[in-house]
Amino acid sequence: MAAILKREEAIRKVSDLINDVRVCMFTTVDEHGHVISRPMATVDVDKEGNVWFFSNEYAGQVMQISENNELNLIYSHPGHNTYLNIFGIGSIVLDREKMKQLWTPAVEAWFPDGIDDPRLCLLRVDTKQAWFWDNSSSKMVIFFNMLTSIIRGRRFEEGEKGELDIE
Numbered sequence: 001m002a003a004i005l006k007r008e009e010a011i012r013k014v015s016d017l018i019n020d021v022r023v024c025m026f027t028t029v030d031e032h033g034h035v036i037s038r039p040m041a042t043v044d045v046d047k048e049g050n051v052w053f054f055s056n057e058y059a060g061q062v063m064q065i066s067e068n069n070e071l072n073l074i075y076s077h078p079g080h081n082t083y084l085n086i087f088g089i090g091s092i093v094l095d096r097e098k099m100k101q102l103w104t105p106a107v108e109a110w111f112p113d114g115i116d117d118p119r120l121c122l123l124r125v126d127t128k129q130a131w132f133w134d135n136s137s138s139k140m141v142i143f144f145n146m147l148t149s150i151i152r153g154r155r156f157e158e159g160e161k162g163e164l165d166i167e
Helices: 007-021 060-067 096-102 105-109 139-152
Strands: 002-005 023-029 035-041 051-056 070-077 082-093 120-134 160-164
Touching (some): 007 070, 023 060, 035 051, 051 060, 051 096, 060 120
Antiparallel strands (some): 070 082, 082 120
16 A cells, blocks of 8 residues: 655654665766666665765866766665665765764765865755555565455555655
């Protein structure tokens, strides 16, 4: 059954799903119109539903956001059967105080010079629309429900799904 979750509930759902996965396929469009996806680790989802990433200021995704700031974030956790697709507007943030606030030891693996790395920037994605599919039941429960649907001649209900109204 598809649900439309309103702002506060939607932000909580986005945050919960992202915190369960952490890494997304960060998808932009390059200057030739090609869709480019790369894995990126999420560092935060703020109270407004914005999604934050650390990046290299000279990386392809930063250049692509400078030219076309519309992008998609695709989160997938097949083991839990949960999926999230976010459409948003990307922006480049060069705020050292915000970087300090979001910094974690894991980020240091990509930026060993830390906050002082001159290439370091933040990417903020303002969530405009999001869609989710969440069937976090065990595979055995899913299989049992599929089998029951087949036996009863009814359509299999996959679990919770819907659109998240962030704006």
